[in-house]
Amino acid sequence: MDWADTFDSTLRVLHIAEQRDFTTDIRFRGFKDLVEEKAQDHTIEFDLVIQKQFLTGVADYLTEYPVGLFVLVRYKKNMLEKLLSPDHTKQLSYHAKVPMLVLVGDDD
Secondary structure, three states: OHHHHHOOOOEEEEEEEOOOOHHHHHHHHHHHHHHHHHOOOOOEEEEEEEOOOHHHHHHHHHHHOOOOOEEEEEOOOOHHHHHHOOOHHHHHHHHOOOOEEEEEOOOO
């Protein structure tokens, strides 16, 4: 948020989910409400994209909303998660046409 303020930029938060269901809506709305509560002095736009393929969802979004910087939060995965779930950050870094900033997320 500080960076967005420094550069007088709009902050957009993108969440991509494979399907729209009750759980997806709860997670998205809960996250949105929490961020809006913590960042009351900032204007933040939230977007939910339903797409089975993460890269396709990001590509479609960036076509509709061109950005100057794409920021991702990366969390540590345990061994099983590394084997079973794709590394979206790595996949996106191979295909990105815009600058990317990858932040390390807290495990809390």
